[in-house]
Amino acid sequence: MSDEDEQSWVYEAQSGDTLEVIANRFQVRVSDIDLNSQVPIDSLLDPGLELIIRRSGPVPASFGRLLLDSEVVYSPSVADFIPQDYVRSASGFLSSYQEYMRSTGSTPAVDIITRVALENSIHPRLLLALLEFQCSCVSGPLEEGLDEKNLMRIQDPSRRGLYRQLGWTANQLSLGYYGWRQGLLHDLVLSDGSVITLSPDLNAGSAALAYLFSRLLDSDRWYQAMDSEQGFLALYWDLFPDARKLDLKGEELYPPGLSQPDMILPFEVNEEWSFTSGPHQAWETEAALAALDFAPASERFGCLPSSAWVLAAADGLVVRSEHNALVLDLDGDGFEGTGWALLYMHVAEYQRAAEGTFLKRGDHIGHPSCEGGPADGTHVHIARKFNGEWIAAGGPLPFLMSGWTASDGYKPYEGSLVREGYIVQANSLSPANSFIFRTEGDFWREARISREMWWEE
Numbered sequence: 001m002s003d004e005d006e007q008s009w010v011y012e013a014q015s016g017d018t019l020e021v022i023a024n025r026f027q028v029r030v031s032d033i034d035l036n037s038q039v040p041i042d043s044l045l046d047p048g049l050e051l052i053i054r055r056s057g058p059v060p061a062s063f064g065r066l067l068l069d070s071e072v073v074y075s076p077s078v079a080d081f082i083p084q085d086y087v088r089s090a091s092g093f094l095s096s097y098q099e100y101m102r103s104t105g106s107t108p109a110v111d112i113i114t115r116v117a118l119e120n121s122i123h124p125r126l127l128l129a130l131l132e133f134q135c136s137c138v139s140g141p142l143e144e145g146l147d148e149k150n151l152m153r154i155q156d157p158s159r160r161g162l163y164r165q166l167g168w169t170a171n172q173l174s175l176g177y178y179g180w181r182q183g184l185l186h187d188l189v190l191s192d193g194s195v196i197t198l199s200p201d202l203n204a205g206s207a208a209l210a211y212l213f214s215r216l217l218d219s220d221r222w223y224q225a226m227d228s229e230q231g232f233l234a235l236y237w238d239l240f241p242d243a244r245k246l247d248l249k250g251e252e253l254y255p256p257g258l259s260q261p262d263m264i265l266p267f268e269v270n271e272e273w274s275f276t277s278g279p280h281q282a283w284e285t286e287a288a289l290a291a292l293d294f295a296p297a298s299e300r301f302g303c304l305p306s307s308a309w310v311l312a313a314a315d316g317l318v319v320r321s322e323h324n325a326l327v328l329d330l331d332g333d334g335f336e337g338t339g340w341a342l343l344y345m346h347v348a349e350y351q352r353a354a355e356g357t358f359l360k361r362g363d364h365i366g367h368p369s370c371e372g373g374p375a376d377g378t379h380v381h382i383a384r385k386f387n388g389e390w391i392a393a394g395g396p397l398p399f400l401m402s403g404w405t406a407s408d409g410y411k412p413y414e415g416s417l418v419r420e421g422y423i424v425q426a427n428s429l430s431p432a433n434s435f436i437f438r439t440e441g442d443f444w445r446e447a448r449i450s451r452e453m454w455w456e457e
Helices: 019-026 076-080 083-090 109-120 124-135 162-181 204-216 219-225 232-239 241-245 441-456
Strands: 008-012 050-054 098-101 105-108 187-189 195-197 273-280 291-296 316-322 325-329 340-345 364-366 380-386 404-408 415-419 422-425
Touching: 008 019, 019 050, 083 109, 083 124, 098 109, 098 162, 105 109, 109 124, 109 162, 124 162, 124 232, 162 204, 187 204, 204 219, 232 241, 273 404, 273 415, 316 340, 325 364
Parallel strands: none
Antiparallel strands: 008 050, 098 105, 187 195, 273 291, 291 380, 316 325, 325 340, 340 380, 404 415, 415 422
């Protein structure tokens, strides 16, 4: 970066950057960014690409990058970390603590941590470090007077219990992480009303921590936590010495030229379905608008059993099939934190594909339902991840299935699917303009025109 009195700054593109996002972070126009090649404003930039940004006034001071993005999301580095072994060897309160959950009964704390990490795609090592930071209960006994149902010290009675405490924590991390990815997060408001303007050259992982601590800590503790020598990072290095060896300009989650594998709409050929929800949250992760919803045609609304089949959109290995969710690992290595993975939610337990099953594109996964989370109608929810990061359904790498490209609406759950000039609008009430179907070969236009004539009649 330049000195304060200079008018240009040199910036190296990070994973997930677009010209539009960088302009938002630096609060300049896209025309104020110089680079050696012509790139659409909403296209992903190759990591490391050098840009010159013309901006009047100084760039805000940075507290420095704290963690790699791959240490925040459920990335390839999780493969070498076994939470159960770590918690057992640490011999603290959590090693013997169990909590009752309706779905799994009396459940060990480490299993809850692992579940939250998988569901929200957050690194379990980070969740453990945050617990140690707040309760010292990973490596030691429970602090006297600390409520075991409030280990993260969240002042919200609806968030009691380890699963809900960590779910809230994962959501705040994700709001910071994906808010930064999208160029929407610029300032933090601390508990005393003071405002911290984030330096635009931060990475998403560091922004995630800064945002979480702004929601969790008072102003004094926020500054202490962000101190790279004595704050949270010092504790993190103490717990996980190998993390100190990581290069903060190291692994990029998005390789140059990243593209989505070929995918089909997740239902049978020539069956009528409705596109009920445009880009919206993948899980509890409010900021990662990675998911789309589809519902089979029905004469009645509501949560009704369905004989319709949800299909594998691409070849892959089922690595999770529980709690009415199914995850399809598209690179087939058996680990959902590497490469592309597809999450399906609200898949009925009956006839759902089992973990360990390899599915070809078009194979049956299960039936749509209302099972596995809030839902007011039978449907399936589908979202993408790459290297553990949720990929925005309407973002610079849009969801593309059977030639239909997803596009954002004005707010979550709105949006459309577009193919060759035809537009299908998302609508939870399933009117005719939300109907969509999949055909084979060259019959698409003929079938599309036939359906349009039928709608008009």
